[in-house]
Amino acid sequence: MLRVDHDFRAMGGPGRLRLEVTGRAQADAAIAAALAEVGRLERKYSRYLEDSVTTRINRAAGADPVSIDAETAGLLDYADTVWRESDGLFDLTSGVLRRAWDFSADRLPAQADIDALLPLVDWQAVERDAQTVRLARPGMEIDLGGVVKEYAADAAAAQLRDAGVAAALVDLAGDMVAVGTPADRPGWPVGIRHPAQRQQAIAALELPPGALASSGDYERCITVDGRRYGHVLDPRSGWPVRGLVAVSVLAPQCMVAGSAATVALLKGAQGIAWLDALGLPWLAVDDDLQCHGTLARA
Amino acid sequence: MSARNGNGERHTTLLALTSSAMLLPAYQGAQADAPPEYTELGLRYSKYKEDDIPGRKSFGSGSERYDIDVAQFHLLAPVADSWSVALDVAWEDMSGASPWFVGESADGDPRVIMSGASIEDTRTEVSVNTRYYYDRGNAGLSYTNSDEDDYQSDAVSLDGAFNSADGMRTYAAAISASWDDIEPTQGAVPTNTLQDDKDIRSAWIGVSQIVSKRAIVRFGLSYTYRDGFLTDPYKNRDSRPDERKEWTASAGYRHFFQQQDAALHVDYRYFDDDWDVVSHTLDLSWHQNVNDQLQLIPFLRYYSQDEAEFFDVVADTSQRYYADDYRLSAFGAFTYGLRLRRELGNWSLNLAGERYKSDESWGLYSGDEAPGLVDYWRYSLGVDYVFR
Numbered sequence: 222m223l224r225v226d227h228d229f230r231a232m233g234g235p236g237r238l239r240l241e242v243t244g245r246a247q248a249d250a251a252i253a254a255a256l257a258e259v260g261r262l263e264r265k266y267s268r269y270l271e272d273s274v275t276t277r278i279n280r281a282a283g284a285d286p287v288s289i290d291a292e293t294a295g296l297l298d299y300a301d302t303v304w305r306e307s308d309g310l311f312d313l314t315s316g317v318l319r320r321a322w323d324f325s326a327d328r329l330p331a332q333a334d335i336d337a338l339l340p341l342v343d344w345q346a347v348e349r350d351a352q353t354v355r356l357a358r359p360g361m362e363i364d365l366g367g368v369v370k371e372y373a374a375d376a377a378a379a380q381l382r383d384a385g386v387a388a389a390l391v392d393l394a395g396d397m398v399a400v401g402t403p404a405d406r407p408g409w410p411v412g413i414r415h416p417a418q419r420q421q422a423i424a425a426l427e428l429p430p431g432a433l434a435s436s437g438d439y440e441r442c443i444t445v446d447g448r449r450y451g452h453v454l455d456p457r458s459g460w461p462v463r464g465l466v467a468v469s470v471l472a473p474q475c476m477v478a479g480s481a482a483t484v485a486l487l488k489g490a491q492g493i494a495w496l497d498a499l500g501l502p503w504l505a506v507d508d509d510l511q512c513h514g515t516l517a518r519a
Numbered sequence: 520m521s522a523r524n525g526n527g528e529r530h531t532t533l534l535a536l537t538s539s540a541m542l543l544p545a546y547q548g549a550q551a552d553a554p555p556e557y558t559e560l561g562l563r564y565s566k567y568k569e570d571d572i573p574g575r576k577s578f579g580s581g582s583e584r585y586d587i588d589v590a591q592f593h594l595l596a597p598v599a600d601s602w603s604v605a606l607d608v609a610w611e612d613m614s615g616a617s618p619w620f621v622g623e624s625a626d627g628d629p630r631v632i633m634s635g636a637s638i639e640d641t642r643t644e645v646s647v648n649t650r651y652y653y654d655r656g657n658a659g660l661s662y663t664n665s666d667e668d669d670y671q672s673d674a675v676s677l678d679g680a681f682n683s684a685d686g687m688r689t690y691a692a693a694i695s696a697s698w699d700d701i702e703p704t705q706g707a708v709p710t711n712t713l714q715d716d717k718d719i720r721s722a723w724i725g726v727s728q729i730v731s732k733r734a735i736v737r738f739g740l741s742y743t744y745r746d747g748f749l750t751d752p753y754k755n756r757d758s759r760p761d762e763r764k765e766w767t768a769s770a771g772y773r774h775f776f777q778q779q780d781a782a783l784h785v786d787y788r789y790f791d792d793d794w795d796v797v798s799h800t801l802d803l804s805w806h807q808n809v810n811d812q813l814q815l816i817p818f819l820r821y822y823s824q825d826e827a828e829f830f831d832v833v834a835d836t837s838q839r840y841y842a843d844d845y846r847l848s849a850f851g852a853f854t855y856g857l858r859l860r861r862e863l864g865n866w867s868l869n870l871a872g873e874r875y876k877s878d879e880s881w882g883l884y885s886g887d888e889a890p891g892l893v894d895y896w897r898y899s900l901g902v903d904y905v906f907r
Binding site for chain 1: 531532533535536537539540541542543544545546600654687
């Protein structure tokens with residue numbers, strides 16, 4: 222049994238593939254297939270690339286419907302499901318609020334700037350069918366980043382499986398998918414980073430086949446008059462949510478784990494009860510850096 | 520989305536997210552056709568019991584009809600990366616009487632003369648199947664041998680399924696052939712042949728399509744050609760053509776209801792053949808998940824057929840072809856029942872019970888009522904075990 226680690230960068234963050242394979246040739250083929258899949262999804266949905274699906278949709282806001290393929294329609298359908306299940310908190314159109322918030326300067330935006338952007342945050346103004354999508358108002362944008370990274374982790378794991386790899390761990394900047402288990406352990410040893418002290422693990426676990434996704438970036442915030450403003454924005458008010466600073470969830474699919482973590486974060490203090498009811502293993506860190514959840518250290 | 524209790528929310532939210540995610544290509548790929556991961560073993564016992572034929576429909580004081588006990592063994596095992604093999608064995612023990620012919624009573628009513636309670640038969644069926652799984656589908660090859668005192672059959676079939684690139688559509692096709700030898704048991708009643716044979720050739724094509732997050736439709740067409748001795752060897756007044764061509768068209772719809780955590784299956788089948796038999800079958804079933812371990816499936820089937828061109832309640836033996844077999848008459852039938860599936864770790868328990876009742880007046884086609892029309896009960900009990 223050969224263990225192969227491969228580090229790479231994708232989707233704006235560090236990635237790692239850990240494989241247990243029978244030979245180097247199998248590892249090379251599997252890694253190539255997984256990286257090609259991540260690259261394909263990054264090019265297809267990046268909002269920074271001129272010819273991406275996301276750019277084409279955003280550029281046509283207020284104009285004609287844009288043709289989309291089944292995969293894009295599926296991702297939008299999925300985002301719609303998350304939007305409904307989160308009572309409208311998870312909204313792919315909320316990215317425009319970044320135009321008002323500058324998290325590199327310790328300065329709050331003017332309320333008027335936020336108010337001007339709020340009409341553009343409206344998932345229900347995304348007109349969709351199986352073949353096309355249209356953003357109803359000029360200036361609207363969608364950002365599929367909120368689902369594509371986790372989807373890419375699942376898709377990379379599927380490529381490894383298809384290549385015959387029986388045991389592997391995909392790590393896309395903290396979103397992880399385990400294929401099988403290592404030969405000598407019940408799961409893949411992974412750590413959940415402490416939101417404030419990044420070198421320290423807040424929880425360590427052996428990830429069984431399935432996925433772990435985390436949401437929340439404690440350091441990406443601004444502090445004004447001693448008050449912390451995180452980068453996760455409530456699509457209704459345009460202001461940062463309060464209550465939780467980091468959430469991690471375990472699920473069979475990374476995409477489901479990621480959405481659950483994000484929705485909990487958006488729900489603020491009520492996210493704890495929501496996660497409790499969801500039925501998946503979870504860990505949440507609140508504003509006071511207290512840990513909650515089934516994965517929290519006793 | 521408001522005013523739901525914790526349990527309801529947990530169930531529907533997770534289910535909604537997961538079922539929506541699973542439609543995406545990456546998960547379709549991950550679920551590419553693969554052999555079963557573990558070896559599965561199953562045992563099943565079924566009892567089929569026909570109601571007695573009442574005295575007013577038969578000569579004599581009424582009679583018991585067929586009673587069949589069936590024991591089944593099933594083994595499915597993965598072999599290598601992309602193959603599986605399956606072995607199925609069934610033993611049937613049949614006893615009782617069947618309609619011999621229909622005569623007229625003194626007041627002109629058609630009444631059945633039964634064969635007498637002397638028919639005893641056992642049947643053993645062995646079927647082996649091997650299946651190959653590839654990226655976009657699977658293909659199987661089966662051989663089945665059936666052996667009973669008066670009947671031998673060898674059959675082979677080949678089938679394949681192919682999934683579209685987006686995993687939303689599956690095309691499937693199958694062909695099969697069987698070679699049957701008939702050697703009726705002598706003694707109970709005079710038989711229509713001492714030894715004969717028949718061949719059956721069949722082909723089927725189908726397509727299924729995922730139409731939404733919660734719905735699947737499927738369509739199928741089949742053709743069956745029977746050639747040889749198609750007359751019932753034990754029926755006194757039975758002479759049938761030695762060829763039969765059958766066509767069927769079928770359609771099905773499955774819809775998953777998220778709130779109820781249940782699925783509705785609706786299936787329809789149209790049958791037509793060159794003996795002028797036409798039939799319609801409508802199946803409704805409700806697959807209710809009660810919890811993670813228990814599934815309840817109530818079902819209802821309606822069946823209606825038109826009679827064969829050479830059928831008469833009292834067979835007209837002056838014709839080239841004639842039959843009084845109730846199975847070739849015009850009638851309608853309802854089947855209703857309940858299946859239960861309970862999972863217990865690596866074990867699962869299956870229970871089923873159903874009632875079948877038929878009547879000429881329930882059918883869509885008019886015809887004279889065959890006095891031999893049957894009603895029956897069927898029960899089964901099975902356990903499956905997965906070696907994981």
